[in-house]
Amino acid sequence: MLMEKLVADVRGQLARHTGVPEEQIFFDSGRFGDFSSMLPIRLAKAKGADPQQMAVGLAEKIKVSGVEARGEQGFLNFYLTDKALVHNLEHLEDFGQKGTMVIDYSSPNIAKPFSVGHLRSTIIGESLRRIFTLLGWKVHGINFIGDWGTQFGKLITAYQIWGKGEVNGIKDMFDLYVKFHVAAETEPKLEELAREWFRKLEEGDEEAVSIWDKFREKSLEEFQKFYHKLDISHLEDGSESKFVKKAVELVDDLWQREVAEEDQGAIVIKTSTDVPLLLRKQDGTTIYAARDLASAIWRTQQFRPDLLLYVVGNDQKLHFKLLFEGLKKCGINTPAEHINFGMVSLPEGKMSTRKGRVVFLEDVLEEAWHRVGEVMGNREGVSEEDRWKLAIGAVKFADLKTHRTRDVIFTWDMVRMEGETGPYVQYATVRAKRIAEKFGKGKVNEKEWGDEERKLARQLVNFRMNLLDAAAQRRPDLIAKWLLVTTKTFNDYYERCRMEGSEHRVWLANRVAEALSRGLNLMGIDVPARM
Structure with a gap:
């Protein structure tokens, strides 16, 4: 029986024996035993009883095949039998969940190079896509690329004044954008010119559209290079510009149906807060929120999802609260969640594209590449492809191991190779794979297991509960x-236990290689052939 079913059966029996509703019985995974509960401590405190006696008494009542219950220091600790451990190891990736989900992630702005700030949404979203796919969901990734809005009037203005008719790449566009904002501080008329150019763009002016198309094409080429390097291949283009017309039609429809209303010349949807969802400004132009709303409605119609996720920074909490209320007023009842994450800043303060204060992802990856070279030297058998896997593994792991809601101050420690890093886990995975290559598949025989084998097997099986927790809490850091922990457990085991001539240990090493490889894959990290 799989671990989560064993946990459910234990929960049911505890509920019957204590009268506590199942939804109020919680377990920790892997701290004590394979899973544990503080329920005896809670009940003993309420009744003025001894928690250890209560824990022992409850443990004696739990009769679930494949699980041994123990009362230890007031906790109820549950241990899978060796047979149950083997069964779970042989079905480590069998989940069979059902559902359809749309995840909005990455969503960079054209004409702005990929920065470490863009990285967070991209790799958190990709990790969640992989996690839910493994569980059995059908997952659609949507890239709501920021390619529309007043900023493009500013960029076109800068291009006309300083671009000299040629933009070779995305960094040239970025430089023009920064130059515009610097100049606009002393030349207010530039803002008026920018508004005029954006008006022309919205009206389909041939020159404005031609320049915008050039910016978009060069930006998408640049983005695709990074997506290829980061192994992001399941993102559908759902760019903001695709919903300009739909947004105009939607706002008119909502106003006619009295879902939206006029407020001081603007069109809004009233919400439960003092702030309405603004859809159309007084000058008649729709704004970002209208296009976001139109895109959300399209997603529900196109994919019929059971869940909508938006992997976007903490600073957009209010926007999504208003957006989700707007969706419900439009008659869309699909559950929607804002998967917020902390912002990346520099030691000197917040990143700002207007001020040119950013760290480009290209520079971060190059630095990681050079650091891999310093550590690996000219080690034989390590290919350039493997070095890139290590470099990208270091960058991704450094970000994903942090709780997603925490703010991050960028330093170059993000690309270090030593300590609790991606390369540390990758090295252990390569080591486990080498054992499989050298000694074969091995044979399962739990009767020969000692404490060291059980400790490693329990940690491997704990993958299931960690994966389910990571999905439920939308937290890739739990996989990290x-x-x-698994890497350290395996390294200790490897140092103490001889593999050669031990079929059951080789079999267990094969399970380690599979489990670590899968865990890294869920974070979008590849395993090198050699290290």
């Missing part, structure tokens, strides 16, 4: 933490 499991990877680090």
Whole structure:
């Protein structure tokens, strides 16, 4: 029986024996035993009883095949039998969940190079896509690329004044954008010119559209290079510009149906807060929120999802609260969640594209590449492809191991190779794979297991509960933490236990290689052939 079913059966029996509703019975995974509960401590405190006696008494009542219950220091600790451990190891990736989900992630702005700030949405979203896909969901990734809005009037203005008719790449566009904002501080008329150019763009002016098309094409080429390097291949283009016309039609429809209303010349949807969802400004132009709303409605019609996720920074909490209320007023009842994450800043303060204060992802990856070279030297058998896997693994792991809601101050420690890093886990995975290559598949025989084998097997099986927790809490960092503990457990085991001539240990090493490889894959990290 799979671990989560064993947990459910234990929960049911505890509920019957204590009268506590199942939804109020919680377990920790892997701290004590394979899973544990503080329920005896809670009940003993309420009744003035001894928690240890209560824990022992409850443990004696739990009769679930494949699980041994123990009362230890007031906790109820549950241990899978060796047979149950083997069964779970052989079905480590069998989940069979059902559902359809749309995840909005990455969503960079054209004419702005990929920065470490863009990285967070991209790799958190990709990790969640992989997690839910493994669980059995059908997952659609949507890239709501920021390619429309007043900023493009500013960029076109800068291009006309300083661009000299040629923009070779995305960094040239970025430089023009920064130059515009610097100049606009002393030349207010530039803002008027920018508004005029954006008006022309919205009206389909041939020159404005031609310049915008050039910016968009060069930006998408640049983005695709990074997506290829980061192994992001399941993102559908759902760019903002695709919903300009739909947004205009939607706002008219909502106003006619009295879902939206006029407020001081603007069109809004009233919400439960003092702030309405603004859809159309007084000058008649729709704004970002209208296009976001039109896109959300399109997603529900196109994919019929059971869940909508938006992987966007903490600073957009209010926007999504208003957007989700707007969706419900439009008659869309699909559950929607804002998967917020902390912002990346520099030691000197917040990143700002207007001020040119950013760290480009290209520079971060190059630095990681050079650091891999310093550590690996000219080690034989390590290909250039493997070095890139290590470099990208270091960058991704450094970000994903952090709780997603925490703010991050960028330093170059993000690309270090030593300590609790991606390369640390990758090295252990390569080591486990080498054992499989050298000694074969091995044979399962739990009767020969000692404490060392059980400790490693329990940690591997704990993958299931960690994966389910990571999905439920939308937290890839839980997978990262499991990877680090598993790596240390395996390294200790490898140092103490001889593999050659031991079929059951080789079999277990094969399971380690599979589990670590899968865990890294869930974070979008590849395993090198050699290290």
